[in-house]
Amino acid sequence: MTPQIEAFLEMMAVERDASPHTLSAYARDLADAESGTGGLMTATREAVEDWYSGLSERGLSPATQSRRRSAVRQFCRFALAEGWRPDDPSARLDAPRRGRPLPRVLSRDEMTRLVDAAARRDGAAGLRLKALIELAYASGMRVSELLALRVEAVRRDPTHLIVRGKGGKERLAPLNAPARAAVAEWLTAREEARKPETPDSPWLFPSASARAGRLTPRRFAQLLDQAAVDAGIDPSRVSPHVLRHAFATHLLEGGADLRIVQTLLGHADLGTTQIYTHVTQDALAETVRTRHPLGRRGEA
Numbered sequence: 001m002t003p004q005i006e007a008f009l010e011m012m013a014v015e016r017d018a019s020p021h022t023l024s025a026y027a028r029d030l031a032d033a034e035s036g037t038g039g040l041m042t043a044t045r046e047a048v049e050d051w052y053s054g055l056s057e058r059g060l061s062p063a064t065q066s067r068r069r070s071a072v073r074q075f076c077r078f079a080l081a082e083g084w085r086p087d088d089p090s091a092r093l094d095a096p097r098r099g100r101p102l103p104r105v106l107s108r109d110e111m112t113r114l115v116d117a118a119a120r121r122d123g124a125a126g127l128r129l130k131a132l133i134e135l136a137y138a139s140g141m142r143v144s145e146l147l148a149l150r151v152e153a154v155r156r157d158p159t160h161l162i163v164r165g166k167g168g169k170e171r172l173a174p175l176n177a178p179a180r181a182a183v184a185e186w187l188t189a190r191e192e193a194r195k196p197e198t199p200d201s202p203w204l205f206p207s208a209s210a211r212a213g214r215l216t217p218r219r220f221a222q223l224l225d226q227a228a229v230d231a232g233i234d235p236s237r238v239s240p241h242v243l244r245h246a247f248a249t250h251l252l253e254g255g256a257d258l259r260i261v262q263t264l265l266g267h268a269d270l271g272t273t274q275i276y277t278h279v280t281q282d283a284l285a286e287t288v289r290t291r292h293p294l295g296r297r298g299e300a
Contacts, residue, residue: 004041005030009076017168020076021144029071040075047090048072051094105249110233111137114224115178117231124189124255128205129223131186132215133243138179139163140247140265143217143240145173149204151190154183165266174264209227248276 012018016096019025030040036051037043038175051180052072069090076090106114115137118129136146149202153161163173175183185205194200203214210216220240223289228238230240244265262273 001027001031001040002041003077004035004079004082004084005034005092008075009083011078012074019144019166023268025055025067026074028069028165029068030075032068033072039080040072040089041084043089045087045092048089049092063119063140066073078086101267103247104237104239106233106237106242107251110231111243111246111250113231114227114233114238116207119226120230121227124186124193129227131182132220133224133227134179134182134207135175136240136243137247138176140171142166142244142266143300147203147205148218149219150202151187151200151204152202154187157184163266167268169266171263171266245276248273252276 004029009023012026013023022100023118031049033048036042036054037047040048052065052069055068059069071095073088074088076085076088079085080088090230115130115133118125118133120127132146135141135149136143139146141163142165150160159175159180160177161172161173190206197298201213205215206213207215207219210219217240224238224240225235228235239242248261248265251264258270258277260274261276261277262270265273267273
C-alpha cells in the first residue's frame with residue numbers, strides 16, 4: 001500500500017466515518033487498481049480506463065465493478081485536491097449498467113424450519129446458532145452489527161437494542177419473545193462453557209480462534225449452510241443477509257408501513273427499502289395465480 005493510499009484511507013476513516021468493512025474493501029479495490037494500472041499516482045487516463053473495462057472481462061459482478069470505480073474515483077479526486085496529481089485520470093469512468101436484483105427471501109415456514117434445525121444441534125453450539133438466527137430475523141440487523149453485539153447489551157433481557165450501523169448512525173432494533181428466549185438460553189450455555197480461570201469475553205458471540213475474538217461472518221455463514229441442509233433447504237438460498245431480507249419482506253407482507261421498515265433496517269434512502277415491495281408483490285401475484293379460482297381456471 002502506497003503512502004498516498006494510506007492517507008486516503010485515513011481521511012475516509014476520520015472525516016467520513018467509514019466503517020472498517022468499507023475501508024477494507026476500498027483497500028482491496030485500490031490495490032487491484034494499483035496493480036492493473038501500473039500505479040495510480042502515475043497512471044494515464046487510458047491505463048485507468050483499460051483497467052476498469054477489464055473488470056467485466058474478469059467476471060466481476062456489476063456491484064463489485066461499481067464499488068471499485070467509486071474507490072478509484074474518490075482516491076483520484078483526493079489526490080488531485082492534495083496536489084499529488086495535476087489531473088484526474090478516472091474522470092470518464094462510467095458506472096456499469098445493472099438491473100437491481102431482487103433479494104433472496106425465505107418463507108415463514110422455511111424460517112421456522114431453519115430455527116428448528118439449529119435448535120436440534122447438540123449443546124451450546126445449537127443454542128448459539130438458534131440465538132443468532134432468532135436475533136437476525138427479529139431485528140433485521142446486518143451481520144456485522146449482529147456479531148459486534150456486546151454481552152452486556154443483552155444481560156437485562158431488553159425488548160430492543162441500540163445498534164450502531166453504517167456511518168455510525170444509531171437505531172433501535174426490536175427483539176421479540178422468541179429472540180429474547182433464545183438469547184437467555186445462549187447466555188446460560190455461554191457461562192457454563194466458560195472456564196472459571198478465563199476472563200469473560202465482551203462479545204455476545206465470542207470465538208477464541210478468530211483474530212477479533214468474536215464469531216466471523218464467514219463462520220456464521222458456514223453454520224447457516226449446515227442448518228439449511230438439516231432443514232431441507234437449498235443452502236445456496238441461505239446466508240446471514242438473507243435473514244435480514246426475510247425480516248423486511250415478512251414485515252411488509254404483514255402490512256407494515258414502508259417508512260417504518262426503512263427505519264428498522266437503517267436505510268438512508270427509501271428506494272433501497274422499496275425493493276422489498278417487489279418481492280411481496282411477486283408473492284401476492286403467485287398466491288392469486290395458484291389460489292384464486294380465476295387464476296386456476298387456465299390450468300384446468
